[in-house]
Amino acid sequence: MKLLQKDIEKDNAGQVTLVPEEAEDMWHTYNLLQVGDSLRASTIRKVQTESATGSVGSSRVRTTLTLCVETIDFDTQACQLRVKGTNLEENQFVKMGAYHTIELELNRKFTLAKKSWDSVVLDRIEQACDPSQKADVAAVVMQEGLANIVLVTSAMTLLRAKVEVTIPRKRKGSCSQHEKALERFYEAVMQAILRHINFDVVKCILVGSPGFVKDQFISYMFKEAVRQDNKLLLENRPKFMLVHSSSGHKYSLKEILCDPTVTSRLSDTKAAGEVKALEDFYKMLQHEPDRAFYGVAHVEKAADALAIDTLLISDKLFRHQDVPTRSRYVRLVDIALFFIVWQGVRLILRSDLN
Numbered sequence: 001m002k003l004l005q006k007d008i009e010k011d012n013a014g015q016v017t018l019v020p021e022e023a024e025d026m027w028h029t030y031n032l033l034q035v036g037d038s039l040r041a042s043t044i045r046k047v048q049t050e051s052a053t054g055s056v057g058s059s060r061v062r063t064t065l066t067l068c069v070e071t072i073d074f075d076t077q078a079c080q081l082r083v084k085g086t087n088l089e090e091n092q093f094v095k096m097g098a099y100h101t102i103e104l105e106l107n108r109k110f111t112l113a114k115k116s117w118d119s120v121v122l123d124r125i126e127q128a129c130d131p132s133q134k135a136d137v138a139a140v141v142m143q144e145g146l147a148n149i150v151l152v153t154s155a156m157t158l159l160r161a162k163v164e165v166t167i168p169r170k171r172k173g174s175c176s177q178h179e180k181a182l183e184r185f186y187e188a189v190m191q192a193i194l195r196h197i198n199f200d201v202v203k204c205i206l207v208g209s210p211g212f213v214k215d216q217f218i219s220y221m222f223k224e225a226v227r228q229d230n231k232l233l234l235e236n237r238p239k240f241m242l243v244h245s246s247s248g249h250k251y252s253l254k255e256i257l258c259d260p261t262v263t264s265r266l267s268d269t270k271a272a273g274e275v276k277a278l279e280d281f282y283k284m285l286q287h288e289p290d291r292a293f294y295g296v297a298h299v300e301k302a303a304d305a306l307a308i309d310t311l312l313i314s315d316k317l318f319r320h321q322d323v324p325t326r327s328r329y330v331r332l333v334d335i336a337l338f339f340i341v342w343q344g345v346r347l348i349l350r351s352d353l354n
Contacts, residue, residue: 001018001019001020001021001025001028001029001125001128001129002018002019002021002129003016003017003018003125003129004017004018004019004109005017005111006125008117008122011116012116012117012118013114013115013116013117014113014114014117015038015111015112015113015114016111016112016125017109017110017111017112018109018110018112018125018128018129019107019108019109019110020104020105020106020107020108020110021106021107022106023079023106023158024079024153024156024158025106025128026074026079026080026081026104026106027074027079027156028124028125028127028128029081029104029110029128030072030074030081030319031124031315031318031319032112032121032124032125033069033072033081033083033112034069034114034319035069035070035071035072036068036069036115037068037069037112037113037114038066038067038068038069038088038112038113038114039066039067039069039083039085039102039110039111039112039113040064040065040066040067040110040111040112040113041064041065041102041104041108041109041110041111042062042063042064042105042108042109043062043063043064043065043100043102043103044060044061044062045060045061045062045063045065045093045094045100046058046059046060047059047060047061047093061093063091063092063093063094064091065087065089065091065094065100065102066087066088066089067083067084067085067086067087067088067100067102068085068086068088069083069084069085070084070085070086071083071084071085072084077159079158080103081103081104082101082102082103082104083101083102083103083104084099084100084101084102085099085100086098086099086100087099087100118326118327118330119330119333119334120318120329120330120333121318136201136202136203136204137151137152137202137203137204137205137206137266138150138151138152138193138197138202138204138205138206139152139205139206139207139208139253139256140189140193140205140206140207140208140217141208141209141245141247141248141249141250141252141253141256142189142207142208142209142213142214142217142248143209143210143213143247143248144167144182144185144213144248145164145165145166145167145181145185146162146163146164146248146249147162147163147185147188147189147192147248148161148162148163148248148249148250148253149161149162149163149189149192149193149196149197150250150253151196151197151202152253152257157250157253159250160192160196160197161192161195161196163185163188163189163192165181165184165185165188166181167181167182167185168181182216183220186216186217186220186221187224189217189221190220190221190224193205193221194230194232194233199232199235199236199239202239203239204239204241204265204266205236205239205240205241206241206243206256206262207240207241207242207243208242208243208244208245208252208253208256209244209245209248210244210245210246210247210248213248214242214243215242218240218242221233222234222237241262241265243256243259243261243262244259257275258275258279263275263276263279277310277312278312280310281310281312296328296329296332299311299332300328300332303332303335303336308335308336311332311333311336313329313332313333317329318330
């Protein structure tokens with residue numbers, strides 16, 4: 001995300017102009033938007049025109065609109081964000097108060113105005129614009145005929161590719177069809193890795209599967225890398241780590257990240273912080289239940305008693321449309337941020353997107 005302009009007054013009202021540069025930026029934008037905000041962006045509008053002869057035609061024109069946000073729709077798989085609302089500034093194509101839906105696009109700027117910018121939203125902008133907050137962990141979760149290539153960031157998991165190939169069963173006396181299908185599958189997964197993983201940024205690539213599928217795939221991939229003289233794969237071979245998973249579906253990523261051997265390997269990556277914090281909470285809940293609190297009422301009491309060491313809070317709580325309820329959660333974060341300055345408390349904003 002690129003910040004082009006930031007104009008916020010002393011009463012916390014104001015606007016910012018941002019440019020989303022990659023898919024994850026749409027997730028950050030989704031968390032910035034609230035019902036009642038003002039959004040200005042370029043969009044396509046279908047316009048009807050009437051000629052002198054009375055015939056009616058329609059055309060699609062690009063125009064810039066300012067909407068009062070009413071509905072926010074985010075597609076987690078495609079990372080597409082659609083915002084519906086009423087037009088606040090009349091122009092030649094759209095009347096005042098008319099409804100329109102803007103689909104925010106990558107590399108096209110938008111301006112977001114709020115009556116009150118709280119600390120959580122401003123911190124979200126800082127995180128989104130920080131170049132170090134990028135996906136530095138990738139994972140390939142696979143089984144025979146199915147593979148999911150995923151990027152793991154500090155805020156979310158991004159499904160970059162899904163590979164599906166039908167693998168026929170082994171037949172008595174002949175395995176040639178089965179083996180050829182496996183080779184096609186491994187080749188497709190290898191090409192997906194080369195296409196979707198940036199080896200300059202990613203520090204570790206986890207390859208998980210049940211049984212020996214991962215071992216056979218890695219053996220095939222590097223044999224092909226030697227044959228094709230693919231220096232990119234050969235130079236980054238140490239980044240690949242084989243782990244066990246119960247299946248090739250995306251949900252198996254959670255068990256992979258909780259593996260102790262994986263946790264130690266990911267100690268210097270962004271994704272490890274949230275996983276470790278959650279594991280620490282579960283351990284404390286089991287062995288020292290008097291020190292582990294959950295539920296908003298109990299956590300608020302701990303905050304009022306200045307007794308918070310680590311605060312885990314879900315992003316979705318800050319998307320609450322009721323302002324007093326949202327302010328309640330912002331207050332908790334503000335207390336935790338105060339402790340960061342005072343005595344080094346850790347604050348982890350847990351993503352609710354898995």
